[in-house]
Amino acid sequence: MEITLRAFTMSDLIRVRALHIRSFAELAQADHSGEQIAGHLAYIASSAYEDEVKGAHLHLAETADGVLVGTAGWQEAGPGVARIRKVFISPARARQGLGRRLVAEMEQRAVDAGYERFTVRANINAVPLYAAMGYEETGRGSMDVGQGIALPVVFMEKLQATR
Numbered sequence: 001m002e003i004t005l006r007a008f009t010m011s012d013l014i015r016v017r018a019l020h021i022r023s024f025a026e027l028a029q030a031d032h033s034g035e036q037i038a039g040h041l042a043y044i045a046s047s048a049y050e051d052e053v054k055g056a057h058l059h060l061a062e063t064a065d066g067v068l069v070g071t072a073g074w075q076e077a078g079p080g081v082a083r084i085r086k087v088f089i090s091p092a093r094a095r096q097g098l099g100r101r102l103v104a105e106m107e108q109r110a111v112d113a114g115y116e117r118f119t120v121r122a123n124i125n126a127v128p129l130y131a132a133m134g135y136e137e138t139g140r141g142s143m144d145v146g147q148g149i150a151l152p153v154v155f156m157e158k159l160q161a162t163r
Helices: 010-027 034-044 047-054 098-112 124-132
Strands: 003-007 059-063 068-078 081-089 117-123 136-146 149-158
Touching: 003 098, 010 034, 010 047, 010 068, 010 081, 034 047, 034 136, 034 149, 047 081, 059 098, 068 098, 081 098, 098 124, 117 124, 117 136, 124 136, 124 149
Parallel strands: 081 117
Antiparallel strands: 003 059, 059 068, 068 081, 117 149, 136 149
16 A cells, blocks of 8 residues: 655644554553553643644655555754654554654655754654664653653664665
């Protein structure tokens, strides 16, 4: 099935949120508690999340008939450093190479904009994807999603784009 990428527009926000909610709710179950999942889903519905999406150079992966199956973006994280952001894949398309394709595409777009290093704050369920793409762990921490709930995350970095 052919997938095309296009830039996010604000008219996509409802669909993006729906995909992010579905993706995290289904794909993160093995690594997160019910409370953590519920907290993150509430965060996705927040205005703070909308601001993050707007600043992430987000791109949408869609099927030929317009079904949204993935998202990924990047933003500046410092001089020469781009942070990969908002990589979410439809559960029906998970573990089929789409996440790898989207991350590689965002890395290339960042390279084209002059960035040569990449970072990610990976939810623990996504660490194997980034590790397979050459990212190395630089630390561990947590991501506050509000209401006293935090998700465990792994900070990772790599020096060149995957192709």
